[in-house]
Amino acid sequence: MIATASARSSGAVRHHGADEIIDYTSELVASAIEPVDVLIHLVGTPPPWTPPVRRGGTIISAAAPVPAPPGVTSTHVVVRYDAAQLTELVRLVDMGEVTVDIAETHTVNGRADVHRRSEAGDVRGKVVIQPR
Ligand SMILES: NC(=O)c1ccc[n+]([C@@H]2O[C@H](COP(=O)([O-])OP(=O)(O)OC[C@H]3O[C@@H](n4cnc5c(N)ncnc54)[C@H](OP(=O)(O)O)[C@@H]3O)[C@@H](O)[C@H]2O)c1
Incomplete structure (x- = not known):
């Protein structure tokens, strides 16, 4: 699992299971990784880059809908107070x-x-x- 985090959160993110961490404050995420199967986007604005997702892959976003590249499914989930x-x-x-x-x-x-x-x-x- 690859996660993004700044330096202050890298320990916590690794503790929660990340194998690899990209510091989004100094690296462009899209060029730091090969295309992935599933991308979970939890940041308030859509990514300013084309999401690095394989054809047939999935994007799940909770904050802002993410435009899907061709052949990729993008789902925006919103909390329901159930x-x-x-x-x-x-x-x-x-x-x-x-x-x-x-x-x-x-x-x-x-x-x-x-x-x-x-x-x-x-x-x-x-x-x-x-x-x-
Ligand atoms: N759809 C829904 O139902 C729903 C429900 C709740 C919240 N939301 C939305 O979800 C978003 C996240 O909420 P949250 O409560 O999880 O916020 P949060 O805990 O404050 O998360 C924001 C943190 O994400 C980290 N981060 C990791 N990768 C990042 C990147 N690439 N760019 C920027 N920050 C990055 C940053 O922490 P570090 O600098 O420490 O790494 C940042 O402070 C908000 O926009 C919120 O409005 C949606």
């Missing part, structure tokens, strides 16, 4: 089968500061806001 699926996700987290990269935990009073730092790119991972 109680049964959320319950199953909680079960998987409780069992340790799904892990969430929690960077910080705050009370509601700290949320404005966290939003500001997050917008500035200063928060890595997920933030938990405790209701009380």
Whole structure:
């Protein structure tokens, strides 16, 4: 599995199973790898390059739809707030089968500061806001 990450996240990404890491801040992803079977795109804007996917391959995007090159299928998935699926996700987290990269935990009073730092790119991972 090949993943993209900047230096601050390379350890976490490798821990989660990446065999190879491309630092997207210094390398152009499309020219750093051979075409792959499946490309998962989780960044807010479509890639500024032609996705390096083999003919017959698949692109799955969660943030912005990605135009598919000829012979490639591109699917854009959007979260649905389904109680049964959320319950199953909680079960998987409780069992340790799904892990969430929690960077910080705050009370509601700290949320404005966290939003500001997050917008500035200063928060890595997920933030938990405790209701009380
Ligand atoms: N479709 C849906 O239902 C749905 C649901 C939730 C979120 N989203 C969208 O999904 C996107 C990701 O959300 P998220 O919560 O996962 O955000 P996130 O945790 O903040 O992920 C963004 C991080 O991805 C890393 N990254 C890895 N490769 C990158 C690359 N090639 N270019 C830029 N950044 C790269 C960067 O971290 P490092 O610099 O530390 O490497 C960046 O800070 C957002 O645009 C969000 O709006 C969609």
